[in-house]
Amino acid sequence: MDEAAISIQGLGKTYRGGKRALDGVSFDVPRGQIFGLLGPNGAGKSTLINILSGMVRKTEGRAAIWGFDIDAHPRNAKASIGIVPQEIVFDPFFTPLETLELFAGLYGVPRAERRSMELLRAVHLEDKANAYSRTLSGGMKRRLLVAKAMVHSPPVLVLDEPTAGVDIELRQQLWAYVRELNDRGVTVVLTTHYLEEAEELCDRIAIINHGRLIANEPTRELVGKAQEKRVEVTVDRDIAVPPAADCFEKIALRGERVLEITYSKAKVNAGQVLSAVQAAGLGIVDVTTREADLEDVFLSLTRAA
Numbered sequence: 001m002d003e004a005a006i007s008i009q010g011l012g013k014t015y016r017g018g019k020r021a022l023d024g025v026s027f028d029v030p031r032g033q034i035f036g037l038l039g040p041n042g043a044g045k046s047t048l049i050n051i052l053s054g055m056v057r058k059t060e061g062r063a064a065i066w067g068f069d070i071d072a073h074p075r076n077a078k079a080s081i082g083i084v085p086q087e088i089v090f091d092p093f094f095t096p097l098e099t100l101e102l103f104a105g106l107y108g109v110p111r112a113e114r115r116s117m118e119l120l121r122a123v124h125l126e127d128k129a130n131a132y133s134r135t136l137s138g139g140m141k142r143r144l145l146v147a148k149a150m151v152h153s154p155p156v157l158v159l160d161e162p163t164a165g166v167d168i169e170l171r172q173q174l175w176a177y178v179r180e181l182n183d184r185g186v187t188v189v190l191t192t193h194y195l196e197e198a199e200e201l202c203d204r205i206a207i208i209n210h211g212r213l214i215a216n217e218p219t220r221e222l223v224g225k226a227q228e229k230r231v232e233v234t235v236d237r238d239i240a241v242p243p244a245a246d247c248f249e250k251i252a253l254r255g256e257r258v259l260e261i262t263y264s265k266a267k268v269n270a271g272q273v274l275s276a277v278q279a280a281g282l283g284i285v286d287v288t289t290r291e292a293d294l295e296d297v298f299l300s301l302t303r304a305a
């Protein structure tokens, strides 16, 4: 059996009308991980997820879920994945409990094996089990979508922008539940525009841009690739124009006495940057450095491409 949770090879999609949304994308999602699929708007993430869920037909390439090729074994492939879609779609007249029971039925889960109440408890919707879905708040609906994606206990859960428009507390609850599922062995793939959350949560991150894969690495290694570093230097007098030096990639004045300097760690070190400030005749009162984060890497990679 295939070792990857999801395996994608040379995946391509050209929509009717000619839009090339995916262009030869290949990567594996290792089993047991939380895997981030990131990319700017329109990069092709939803297209990829919709191909996996069977909602969009690929133009070329191969994809397998839990070892099941989506063309050769579509039923097994579908049974192995749960998808939390970007849009909230429910029948407003069903209650959360009915919604989960209905979907468990559609997936052919025998009554004795259904665990609708357990799922509702896990997403903190136990007390809404019998309320009409239309009366749920946006955050509650999102959590119900997660429960709905898990009714057939798939080994792979895909979340497409699950926290868009969800307030911070609910986001954290949702992520805590995702972590819990992952601890219990569920492989998680998520797309999000919250890069800080992706950095914190994901073991590995792939970045898609204009339909192509431009990165696929363990999160720590990817973040470590940032070449630009930033240092804030408070100087001992008011300045009107920031000093110039070859070792600064960028320099900006914040207020009257704070210089924000960006430098390339491949070319110079912080000591050389500070010496250049002193060489401009300024005394240094305070220094703070900021470590590069996923956002820096994401921006530099997507801009370069």
Ligand SMILES: Nc1ncnc2c1ncn2[C@@H]1O[C@H](COP(=O)(O)OP(=O)(O)OP(=O)(O)O)[C@@H](O)[C@H]1O
Pocket: 015, 016, 017, 019, 020, 021, 039, 040, 041, 042, 043, 044, 045, 046, 047, 048
């Ligand atoms: N049904 C469709 N017909 C034609 N073009 C489409 C269709 N669906 C998506 N596209 C186009 O394909 C490209 C990729 O879209 P996709 O929704 O996969 O991007 P995305 O990475 O999910 O973006 P976002 O982060 O905004 O959700 C976009 O240019 C989009 O306009």
